[in-house]
Structures are given as structure tokens and as C-alpha cells.
Amino acid sequence: MSSEHVLDKVSNQINRIIPANAGVTAIEFEGPEVAIYSKNISVLIDSEGLLSQIARTIRKRVVIRSDPAVRLPIDKVLEKLKKILHDKVIIGDIEFDKNMGEVIIYVDKPNKLTRKQDDMINTITKETLWRPKFFRIPPIKSNVIKSVRNVLFSDSAARKEALLRIGKMVHRETLLEEPIIRITSLGGYLEVGRTATLVQTGDANILVDCGVSVGSSQASKMLPRFDLPEFELLNLDAVVISHSHLDHCGFLPFLFKYGYEGPVFVTDPTLNLMTMLQIDYLDIAEKEGKLVPYSKNDIRKSTLHAITIKYGEVTDIAPGVKLTFHNAGHILGSGIVHLHIGNGKHNLAFAHDFKFANSRLLDRAVHKFPRLETIVMEATYGNPQDMTPKRQDSEDQIAMLIKKALARKGKVLIPVLAVGRAQELQLVIEHLIRTKQIPEVPVYVDGMVKEATAITTNHPEFLSRQLRELIFEKNHNPFLASFWHEISVKEEREQLLEGEPCIIMATSGMLVGGPSVYYFNKLAEDEKNMIIFVSYQGKGTLGRKVEEGTESIIVKNEQNKSVELVVNMEVHRISGFTGHSDRGELMEFAKRLSPRPKKFLIMHGEMSKCETLAKSIGKSVKRESLAPPIGTTTRLY
Amino acid sequence: MSSEHVLDKVSNQINRIIPANAGVTAIEFEGPEVAIYSKNISVLIDSEGLLSQIARTIRKRVVIRSDPAVRLPIDKVLEKLKKILHDKVIIGDIEFDKNMGEVIIYVDKPNKLTRKQDDMINTITKETLWRPKFFRIPPIKSNVIKSVRNVLFSDSAARKEALLRIGKMVHRETLLEEPIIRITSLGGYLEVGRTATLVQTGDANILVDCGVSVGSSQASKMLPRFDLPEFELLNLDAVVISHSHLDHCGFLPFLFKYGYEGPVFVTDPTLNLMTMLQIDYLDIAEKEGKLVPYSKNDIRKSTLHAITIKYGEVTDIAPGVKLTFHNAGHILGSGIVHLHIGNGKHNLAFAHDFKFANSRLLDRAVHKFPRLETIVMEATYGNPQDMTPKRQDSEDQIAMLIKKALARKGKVLIPVLAVGRAQELQLVIEHLIRTKQIPEVPVYVDGMVKEATAITTNHPEFLSRQLRELIFEKNHNPFLASFWHEISVKEEREQLLEGEPCIIMATSGMLVGGPSVYYFNKLAEDEKNMIIFVSYQGKGTLGRKVEEGTESIIVKNEQNKSVELVVNMEVHRISGFTGHSDRGELMEFAKRLSPRPKKFLIMHGEMSKCETLAKSIGKSVKRESLAPPIGTTTRLY
Numbered sequence A, B: 001m002s003s004e005h006v007l008d009k010v011s012n013q014i015n016r017i018i019p020a021n022a023g024v025t026a027i028e029f030e031g032p033e034v035a036i037y038s039k040n041i042s043v044l045i046d047s048e049g050l051l052s053q054i055a056r057t058i059r060k061r062v063v064i065r066s067d068p069a070v071r072l073p074i075d076k077v078l079e080k081l082k083k084i085l086h087d088k089v090i091i092g093d094i095e096f097d098k099n100m101g102e103v104i105i106y107v108d109k110p111n112k113l114t115r116k117q118d119d120m121i122n123t124i125t126k127e128t129l130w131r132p133k134f135f136r137i138p139p140i141k142s143n144v145i146k147s148v149r150n151v152l153f154s155d156s157a158a159r160k161e162a163l164l165r166i167g168k169m170v171h172r173e174t175l176l177e178e179p180i181i182r183i184t185s186l187g188g189y190l191e192v193g194r195t196a197t198l199v200q201t202g203d204a205n206i207l208v209d210c211g212v213s214v215g216s217s218q219a220s221k222m223l224p225r226f227d228l229p230e231f232e233l234l235n236l237d238a239v240v241i242s243h244s245h246l247d248h249c250g251f252l253p254f255l256f257k258y259g260y261e262g263p264v265f266v267t268d269p270t271l272n273l274m275t276m277l278q279i280d281y282l283d284i285a286e287k288e289g290k291l292v293p294y295s296k297n298d299i300r301k302s303t304l305h306a307i308t309i310k311y312g313e314v315t316d317i318a319p320g321v322k323l324t325f326h327n328a329g330h331i332l333g334s335g336i337v338h339l340h341i342g343n344g345k346h347n348l349a350f351a352h353d354f355k356f357a358n359s360r361l362l363d364r365a366v367h368k369f370p371r372l373e374t375i376v377m378e379a380t381y382g383n384p385q386d387m388t389p390k391r392q393d394s395e396d397q398i399a400m401l402i403k404k405a406l407a408r409k410g411k412v413l414i415p416v417l418a419v420g421r422a423q424e425l426q427l428v429i430e431h432l433i434r435t436k437q438i439p440e441v442p443v444y445v446d447g448m449v450k451e452a453t454a455i456t457t458n459h460p461e462f463l464s465r466q467l468r469e470l471i472f473e474k475n476h477n478p479f480l481a482s483f484w485h486e487i488s489v490k491e492e493r494e495q496l497l498e499g500e501p502c503i504i505m506a507t508s509g510m511l512v513g514g515p516s517v518y519y520f521n522k523l524a525e526d527e528k529n530m531i532i533f534v535s536y537q538g539k540g541t542l543g544r545k546v547e548e549g550t551e552s553i554i555v556k557n558e559q560n561k562s563v564e565l566v567v568n569m570e571v572h573r574i575s576g577f578t579g580h581s582d583r584g585e586l587m588e589f590a591k592r593l594s595p596r597p598k599k600f601l602i603m604h605g606e607m608s609k610c611e612t613l614a615k616s617i618g619k620s621v622k623r624e625s626l627a628p629p630i631g632t633t634t635r636l637y
């Protein structure tokens, strides 16, 4: 059945339920939802239980909007909003999305307005005939979020067109009674990088993740194996992105470059962070003269087709396929991708990158699912010896080291990856200062990590329970502490280097480009200073050389002349802050998964780690456990 | 590189080697071979080692033909042939294939003419400027062989066109340096029926077997899963058929119905037997009002695209893929399909149906290969309890039973499948009579088994060493013994039923249609008679009911009225004549395979048998051993 037929059927069902005086003027599929346009929206809002009755009947999510002809003029709306909201929240910017009939209102505490039964949403809808959406006034401004919202709201004709197109794709009826459900490994199996898995049901083709191997330049190693015969770009129905690291989303815009026009399902933070990282990827590729596989306009197209969903929200994403994101504990917005296929015929989850332990930033990954037959899971730390130190030991160690360096009037440089560990380290340092385990000194943040932190502060609802309590109940936001200083220009950098003892967090994490290299060059020769690595240092990087204890290196000075730099600063490495599960956590997750899946597919790790972990899990949980190579198609049902 | 470029390159290489006075007028790809047309073919034939030098240089098989303009007129050729051959062999029919410049000569002993270094072939080619092909004068005439040869030779313009098209497909150059070699199970995995496996290398797509599940009527169970996304009919480069049973070739003509125009690689007996069985399949489907998935014209098209190759002959079948058939010991012409892919990157063999033990008809399956990394093998008798009695015990038992029935003046009915066991049983009975273990009585053969036996006698070079010795050295052909009688018409049937004690072999093997049902109805009520089942009786068949000891059944009499038939005849079942390996032989084959493959894929058996056998082999040979379901794609390289 085509989506037109489905829409006819749904419209008939709705019209049978809905009172005539609601004045329904249109019913449309907008993305995964059904939008009902009405001339008298109060009728819909006031009829107790009407909307949930409709949703139950048509088995789809419903939104109501008033017909454009009856909406209040914008100046009147602004007046009304002030009157309704001024004693409840602080109001920031207000934007109008004319196509969708939505008014986007930035307030200090959006939760306050949506918490009790959509009260304010209904009140404003009735009074203005515009549908309100509440967003948080960002505590730190994010340029990325601004540009993403710009694509979604200002360019709303294109957005509406995309949503209608996606609506038709999602709501096509299934045809097959006996689907064959299969997954094909396109990338990130027996390796780390270019993660991509194709899920095929006969009725729908879904791509889970679309990563790039940033280190590779050869096409056959850099991008997922889209040349395999199962993959047909133009037959793709949906893309799901687990999280924003480039090895999971770096190739997404490429799909749009080559004609994909379907939905991209993500969480809100993932949408923002991945846009940031994709733009950065292009910038670096251009600067280094490397292959630039797509353009910024393709990133814009991805954003235009993004459908953001919350943790725990069940969403139709393609005929016969429902998606739920569950917290993965890896980075902000990271999700375990749970697919419910063919009316319960098979339940499949991708725990691509996950941390099965609490961190300061995020709660431990979810391990209980309503149903689960197959799990695909990572093996980054899959070897028995891949055990990371205890969290508390790592915090004690970094406290001791920082104290030592500061005591001798040194400066501490912590090179960080922009997304994930950087924010975790910020929380650790804030905690150490607040609890007086280390002295309060200025902590400078430089490079893309600033933007990532800004985005983090925009999505507090995705943070750990402990951190949310701190922010919402105790009104203490660690990212806003007074000792944080953002550094952007050369003069600030020079100034801080001449100043007092301090801590500097800067990208990149491996000392390959970015301000961390600048600081390293300036700080390396003074033995009072200290560098602390908190993440893996890739082979051949400057970070790896320093970590391994090189005594001197050749660097370019500011006049671009090669000079010798003697490394006198103290060098340390702390491994306990990783966002990946270590071997113990991987095994624990596999054992405690509930319900216990029938099949474990192990990937996202070096070959030997995948194979070792698959074997160990197989033995331990007594279920089929495999580490398939790229190009394997596994029948699930 | 397209095949045109390859042909240019090959032509240049040939022209550089070949003497100018050979008068080469054309060089063409004809199927897997390179055909050189010359005005002075004697030059090519007389230049010692020239042809093998060419073959070595271009690394392809070469045939030489004389240019049509210089060939001798047909009447002159006939004169010459008689002169050259009359004292060497008995000459039968002679046919001319004008397009190919070939003269097909039926003689009593073709081996005599081809054995010593192609002597007669060269002599006749030089004298007549036609290229001779020698075929055996069939000891028993076969209508099927006649009609197959009719397609291949009389319709030679279409055949030549097909060969040129196939030549272009086979000789396309490979493009990929790093192919991903994968196989996808389309049918016959965890089940018996519709066997089909897709082999994909990136450069080539090859289908190994294309069977039908004769018992099913539902399309999703009856035909291979051609709806899987890997399978693209129009991208198929070659089809290989392991043997002629319908569960391995019954759906082949369907491919041609839907536009396939590529080659079908088979052995000579398989081509003849499969044509017979496909026609019979259509006839029965039509008669029973079942789905008729293709027409006789589609069978004709398959034949037109058939390339027959001998056991042990290495043939290019697609870019980067070489095929060799090895004796499988299962039925006449059955092959283990060995594929050598990507210049040695991977070697893969399909032991679909095979018998790892000598029978009277055939030698034991081959278990040594030049190279082998993956084996796909059957599990029809995969359970530990699936042990068949010893061969000698079965022969003793059938001798004893036949003797007993004949002694009391009874008639013995042996229902048989047309191809395989029937011919084996004929050899057993002939042996028992010849060695006087049972009395010499008339043995009547009725139904399609007659044609299958005729085809068998046309291909003595595919028979067991012992049998070939008997036929060629001792000049004794067991199929021509005087006690054999073919039965075709009703009068003959009535006559034999009224006559003396005898043995009757008739199709079908399960008493579902065919003359065996007629004989059963006539013989069942007399307790002097005996029925001996030698093959598996499917659930719900009349054969199964009788085997299980039913006392009476309702049958239609000749006036089509239902009457009760009391089964008084003696009922026996002997299982030792199967053409499949029993459990012991399967394990023995797996252990003795040389070289030992890295991967075993077990299929062609009920689910539990495949899984049990896979486990046992894995434990025993310490290699990966899996029983994948349909729809699995396994990466081999």
C-alpha cells in the first residue's frame, strides 16, 4: 500500500472520530508524525482524551496545528506570550516558523512549562493559534546550535518539504508477510572507523551509522563498503546515527551528495555535535589538501532531513521498523540504537560505543530492553588485559599531579578531544577545585572544546542524574564556574603563558594541529610544567612521541623555521577517563543484558580484540557470539 | 577493460606468433575459447607446438577452424570421411554445423580416434577443412540427446550468436585489485530443495545451482530467494549446475525466461539428463494444473547457452573465475563444483550431492583438490543415526528377497527414481543374474527410467572405472543384457502381468504417478508378489503408506471409480543403494579432504541434520564449521 492509500485510511479514521466543529482543513504526514490542521483548535485541545484516542486508533503519533488563515498576527502573538509567560519564566528570543505554524520560544526553564500535562503548550496554542516549542536559553552561546536551528526554522519551506517527503517514506505500508531480516557489515567490523551496518527487511533498508576512517586516504579503507551489492543508495529508507563521533557519522553528508533524500534519526545533541565535527572535518581536509568527500551544503542537507528523538521515545522510521534510542553513556547524546522490526518479529540493538559505568557527565549505559534477540556491540577494549584503572584512582592521581605542578609554579597542559572526555575532565577539575583537593587556579579552555562544552550546556536533560540534580535542584552548573576562561585569540594565549600557574585544556588530543600544539611548544622546555594525556595517542603522532619519552623534537617556530625543542616538562598518562567500556564492563554488560539476546555480534575493535571478546562472551553467556568481517550478511529472522 | 579490448590484445599476441601463410581471417571469443579462422589451416596444424604456444601466451583455450570460403563441399567431405575412417570405426550419422565449420560424426568408438594426439581430428581437418567432432553411436537411442543436439547443431546460427555473447562475458577483464569474495545462500540451506548459492567477487556474479522445491507450491518456499538484494538477474555472469536433479537445476529455465543470456556450465550427461527432467517437470505441472513457471522454449534457451566441460578440465567462466568439475559419485555426470577465484585468492568447492563410496555405476567422489579454502557440503544424512547398511549386505538382501518371490512364482516390483538409483539397481540385478545369485527372468523397465538409462549408455566415459573396463575391455555392457525389456504401451503391460515371474522397475519411486502405480494396483492383492522400496518415501505419498504397512487403500480403477485395494503383497525396504553419503561417509570426506579447508559450510539437509553435522565436523577437524540459514552472506576473502 502506498503512503497515499495509508493517508486516505488514516484520514478516514480521524474524520470519523473528530468533531465536525473542529474545522479540520488538512491531514498530512510530517516526518514520523501525523499533523492535523484545524480552524478551531480549541475543540481538539478541550476534548478530553480525543488526541490520545486518535493516536491509539491510527497507531501513529499526532500533532495538531491551527490553519494558517486563523492564526493571530505576529505582533499580537508577542503581546500574548509576554502576558502568559512573564511571571513564570525569563523569555529570551522568539522565532516564528510560518510553514509549520510554530513559535519557538527561548526561556530559562522550559521544563517548567512542559512538565504538567502540556498545560502552557495548550494555553498558548488556544490563545494565539500558533503551536509553541520551548527551548532553553543557552547558558553558553553555541554558534553551531544557532546555525543548525537556522537550517531547521528559517529555511522552513525546505524543511516542510523534507518532512512531507519523509512522512511518505515512513508511512508506506509493509508488503511482505514473511520478511527476511538481515544485517550486512559495511564498515567498522574487525576494525575501528567507518562504522556502518545495513539492516534489510525486504520492506525497508536502514543504515545504522555512516562513519569515516579519518586516518585513511584510500577509498576502499576510508568509507563504508557501499560497493557491496546489497547497498543501493536510492533504495535507502532511513539512516540512524548512534552518536556524533566521525567514525559513526563522518560520511553521512556524502549520502545526500549522491541523492539520498530520506530521514536521519538522531538525538538533539548528536545533531548539533555531528554538524560541528563534520564542518571541522571538511575544514581540516581542505587545509591539509586531502580528499574532500562532500561540501558544507551536503551537511546542510543532512540537517534539513534530521528527525530528532529523545531517549526512550518509540518512533516509526520505516515501514515495519520502530526505533528507540537508549542512553549509551559514551558521549553527550550517544544512543544504543534499538530496532523493533516486523511487528515484533525481531528486536535488534546496536551498542556501538558505550560506557557501562557511571561517569560524572553521563549515566551508565542502559542494559534492559523490552525485547532483544540480537545485540551488536563494540570491542574497543576487548582484550583481557584491557582493564582501565578505577575511576577514583584516576581522579586521585590527576589531583596529585596537578597539585604537584602548581606547587612548583608550573602550568599543566591537558590535550583533549573536543567531544566527550573534555567535558568529563572539566567536571573532574571543577569537582577537585570545589572540594579543595587542588587549589583554585584559572583553567583555560581553547579550541573546538569550547563549542562542544557550549553544546553540552544546552542539553542538560541528556546529562547524568547527579549532574542534573546539581544544575536543576542545587542551581550549580559546573561549566559556569568562575575559574573557567575561554581563549580565542593569540593575545590571550600569550598573556596566559606569561601569567600565574594554571591549567590549560586544548584540542587536539594527540597534539596534531589545534592550539594544544601551540601550548606544548611554549611549555615543553620548562621542567616546572606538566603535560597529562587522558586519551589514546595514535601511532606517529606528536602526542605518541612525547608520551613515549622523546627527549627532543624538531618543531616549526612562529617564523616557520625548524628548531629543536627539548622536552623538559613532566609527562604523564591517565587512562581512567575513557568513554568506552573496558573489558570488565564489556563482559558485565553482555552478562547482564536483559533479556539475554540469542546472538552477539562483536565489532568496533582491532581484529584480535573482536575475536577474543566474541569467544569470551560466547563461553560466558552460552549464546552464539561472532566477530564477522566486513561484507558479511547475517540472517536474523 | 571491456572484452573488445581484451580481444584486441589477444589478437595482437596471436598475430605476432602465427605464420603469415596461415591466412588468418578472424579471431573470435566463442564461449570460453578463442577461435582462430584460417584459410590455410594445415600451416597451423603442422607447426609443431604452435597451438600450445598460443594457448600459453594468451592463457586461454584455443580452437582452430578453416575459413568458410575454403571448406570442401559437403558431398566431397562425406566421400573423404568414408575413405579415412572406414577401416577404423563404424560410422553412423554425420551432421554439418555450417556456422562453426564443424562436422559431427557418430562412430562406434570415438575414443579410438581422439586418443593419440588428436591425430584423426587433424587429418580430417586438413583434408576437408571442416573440424570433426566425434560422438558415440548410442547403444540405446535417446530422444532427449537427439533433441539437445538438435538445438546445439541444427539451430547453429543462434548457438553461434550465444557463444559469441558468452565469449564477451567470460573474457571481460577484472577491474578490482582487492575483491571482496562472498557467497550468499539463496536456497537449499537448512532444508532440501531449491539449491542455489550466489558467488560474488565484485567483478563477477556466479550462481551455483538453480533448483526448485518440487513439493512446494508457495513461491517463497518453492524457488530460490531471488528477491534478496544481492541477486540481480541481469548482472549474472555465469550459472554452474552441479547435477541434473530438479532440486539443483529445476529453476534454471526461469532465469532465461526473465532475460538471462549468459552461459550455463554443465557436464555433458547433466545437460542431457536435466533437459529430460525439466521437460518432465513441466509436463507433470501442466497435467496437475500446478504453477508452470516457464515454458519449453525457456528450456531450449538454457540448452542453447550450455557450455559442457569434462571432469578435471579447468575453464574460465567469468572474469577472474575458473571452474573445474570433479566426479561427485552421486549420479551420472554429477560434479563437485570447484571455483578458483581472483587468481588464487580463494578456492571454493561445492560438494552438493556426493557419494564418498564406490558404487557399481560410479566411482567414489573426489576428495583431493589442488587448492581449497572453503567447502560447501551436503547433510542429507547428517545425523549420527543416519548410517546406511553395508553395500554387500544390501545386495545380499535384495538377492535373497528376489529369489524368494520368484521361487513362489511371484512378481517383484521395484519403484525407482528415473535418474541415479535406477541405473545402479540395473547394474546390481544384472550382476546378480550374471553371477547366478538369482535366476534369469525377464526384467521390465517402464517409465522415464528407460530414457535415463539410454542417456547413461551414451556417456560411458562418466561411469566407474570397473564398469568402463567391463564395457570397453571386456566388451560387456550390462545395460544391453538380453533379459532387459523396455515397456511403453498398455498392451505390453497387460501381457507381462499375465506372464511368468519377473522383475519390474518403474517410475515414480514413491508411487505418485507414473507406471509404478499401475503395476502396484495390479500386483498388490496377490500375496505371492513383492514390492521393494530402494529410496526415501516422502510424507503423504502412497509409497510411504505402503512402506508403513497399511492393510488396504482406496484407489481409482480403470473406470476411474474408487475401489478398495487390499495390500497382500510382501513389502520391503532396502536403504543401502543411496546416491548420498551416509553420516560415516560425510565425516570421512570432511576429515580426508585435501588440503583441509579453513571453512566448512553445511547445507542440503533438514535443519537439525545440518546443525548436528556442522558441529561434529567442527569438533573433528578443528576448523570453522557452520550451518547458515538461507539469506546469509559469508565473506570468504
Ligand SMILES: [Zn+2]
Pocket: A243, A245, A330, A353
Ligand atoms: Zn564514539
Ligand SMILES: [Zn+2]
Pocket: B243, B245, B330, B353
Ligand atoms: Zn541430487
